[in-house]
């Protein structure tokens with residue numbers, strides 16, 4: 001049986017790459033090449049496409065992952081109360097600064113100066129004078145009056161508006177529920193398909209996550225949830241939301257429209273720190289290599305943005321339009337991968353890894369699991385260990401070990417391939433599916449897989465961690481140094 005492990009040369013990369021799929025990347029050939037270029041996680045955006053097209057993509061991803069002997073994570077991104085335009089004749093219209101346009105909630109196809117909106121409550125939620133932002137804030141309308149035809153607006157900043165683009169109402173209290181009927185239908189579809197995570201857009205409070213959790217559990221699944229942080233309310237309720245979810249995404253597209261753009265980098269720093277303190281993986285998303293939608297080379301500022309997110313120790317960086325609808329999807333992944341390697345090499349040189357552990361957080365005393373994870377990272381550093389090996393059933397200990405940001409690769413062995421796919425999102429984690437994980441001696445497993453992955457050689461030290469329970473009452477962790 002082939003060992004499912006990330007391609008060896010990619011194994012040394014700690015920060016994971018997420019790619020959104022769309023018309024530019026919906027063939028077996030492109031998906032296969034995206035994985036080869038370094039994608040660890042794919043995002044299926046439920047705001048676009050149909051269930052059948054997502055099913056097709058899901059199948060292609062699983063087949064390509066199998067062919068490349070890799071664990072690949074898949075998540076479905078639920079729209080949540082995200083408001084969007086409808087469709088236009090010919091796919092787009094041009095709105096001109098100074099013109100009058102009508103935004104209608106009728107189910108029609110848009111045309112010149114008529115913009116359909118998919119959210120029926122829009123007219124109730126806005127008032128004369130409110131701002132309506134389109135396509136992540138690229139275009140701006142000002143509400144003049146509500147008429148029988150719809151909401152009459154003046155175009156403040158115009159441009160080419162395409163199908164299905166986001167609408168933001170900064171400062172307006174949107175009455176739309178957090179989990180819409182479409183989200184429920186999309187969630188059930190994605191759960192049945194077998195996705196590894198569900199992401200929820202426009203989370204405002206912890207209950208939004210618990211509502212989705214309820215739906216997942218009542219459907220018989222234990223799929224994990226990614227909370228997308230993109231509303232000012234989500235920053236206010238940040239701790240509770242992070243606690244209630246399994247991972248977070250800093251969705252900077254909408255966040256940068258809902259907040260002042262200059263507040264986004266600060267929010268990014270704070271969210272990465274808070275998520276790590278609570279052992280929750282964190283994703284930095286949107287516009288990371290935006291200019292590569294059109295150009296084969298990114299701007300220096302974009303490359304620096306990716307590098308800074310890596311240096312701040314995010315678990316994953318995400319590509320959106322670059323891989324979904326851009327002209328250079330493979331090149332965008334290759335570029336992201338190069339920037340990550342280069343930045344991590346610098347971090348290694350500066351001895352940053354292992355020093356980013358939980359003890360930097362303000363909690364005193366540390367929770368037991370965090371303290372064990374930090375001690376393991378420190379041991380790894382002191383013993384020049386080539387790898388940490390953790391044998392896990394559900395991955396909880398692995399996410400905690402990963403949050404200590406150890407210098408060595410973290411080989412996470414599980415008998416459950418779904419757990420492997422889930423763990424593949426975590427920083428520095430190399431998941432390995434081994435059916436005998438439950439009944440083979442941990443040291444034997446560790447030795448075999450550390451050598452088979454070529455992460456360590458005969459004579460090298462590895463650290464084997466087991467019996468690791470996050471609750472100190474139940475835990476009797478064993479941390480062993482094994483010389484291969």
Ligand SMILES: Nc1ncnc2c1ncn2[C@@H]1O[C@H](COP(=O)(O)OP(=O)(O)O)[C@@H](O)[C@H]1O
Nearest residue numbers: 020021022023045047048049165320321324325
């Ligand atoms: N499955 C899809 N089908 C058609 N177009 C898509 C799909 N996924 C993404 N796109 C296109 O790529 C753009 C960027 O992708 P993404 O960031 O996922 O979307 P958005 O920002 O609209 O949520 C989208 O706005 C859309 O134009």
Ligand SMILES: C=C(OP(=O)(O)O)C(=O)O
Nearest residue numbers: 251252253254255285286
């Ligand atoms: C990732 C984001 O969400 P979406 O693509 O759904 O707009 C974002 O707003 O940054």
